[in-house]
Amino acid sequence: MNTKEEFYLKYKFAKQMLETEINILIEEFVFKHGYNPVEHVKSRIKSEESIMKKLEKKDYDKTLDNIVSHIHDAVGLRIVVSFLSDVYDIVSVIKKSKNLIVVDQKDYIKDPKETGYTSYHLNVLVPIYLEDKVSSLEAEIQIRTIAMDFWASLDHKIQYKFPNEIPLDVKEKMFENSLIIKELDKQMMHLNEVVNKYDNKK
Numbered sequence: 001m002n003t004k005e006e007f008y009l010k011y012k013f014a015k016q017m018l019e020t021e022i023n024i025l026i027e028e029f030v031f032k033h034g035y036n037p038v039e040h041v042k043s044r045i046k047s048e049e050s051i052m053k054k055l056e057k058k059d060y061d062k063t064l065d066n067i068v069s070h071i072h073d074a075v076g077l078r079i080v081v082s083f084l085s086d087v088y089d090i091v092s093v094i095k096k097s098k099n100l101i102v103v104d105q106k107d108y109i110k111d112p113k114e115t116g117y118t119s120y121h122l123n124v125l126v127p128i129y130l131e132d133k134v135s136s137l138e139a140e141i142q143i144r145t146i147a148m149d150f151w152a153s154l155d156h157k158i159q160y161k162f163p164n165e166i167p168l169d170v171k172e173k174m175f176e177n178s179l180i181i182k183e184l185d186k187q188m189m190h191l192n193e194v195v196n197k198y199d200n201k202k
Helices: 003-033 048-057 064-070 084-095 146-161 168-201
Strands: 038-045 075-081 101-107 120-130 133-145
Touching: 003 038, 003 064, 003 075, 003 084, 003 120, 003 133, 048 064, 075 084, 075 146, 084 101, 084 120, 084 133, 084 168, 133 146, 146 168
Parallel strands: 075 133
Antiparallel strands: 038 075, 101 120, 120 133
16 A cells, blocks of 8 residues: 555545544434434545645645645535534534544634635544554534525535636625525524424423
8 A cells, every 4th residue: 555545545534433423423412402403414535636726725735744734624524403503512512522632613603704604613633543553634524504504505606607706796695695694594593492492381
């Protein structure tokens, strides 16, 4: 096995370890609370081409060491939840994990990006086991609501249609829609709280 093959194999193992840990944490949450806040979970490993483009954009040499040092989302996992409050419940659960170490976090819900993008990002160290050695690789976890995921998906497609610069009117419209999404999340969370009150009266 050459160095490059072994390198990417480690990322494959990290993705599998992260998937397993997240699934266990979610099942544990459901057992304790009798409620599953998660709509779906998706994971991926960035393609080599995408990783190299990102290194080039950051003006780093295309080396394996630079991937580890400067590409923090080579392994990515997205958790889509029902309601806004569920985002923070899942964040709390992940932070309490004994197998994942949080090294960075960004709350783009409280502090959205200029585009209007909202989500909660956690960068974690994932343990991997290879030939009796324990090491770790960094992975990025995104936690967002269905509404946030809908907006982000369309934003991603629009950015691909305008690889150089997104027209100002399109930017402004997307930002306006992000505010609508934000308000929708608040309204749906409030509605869920109302429904829960009726359930508690039974």
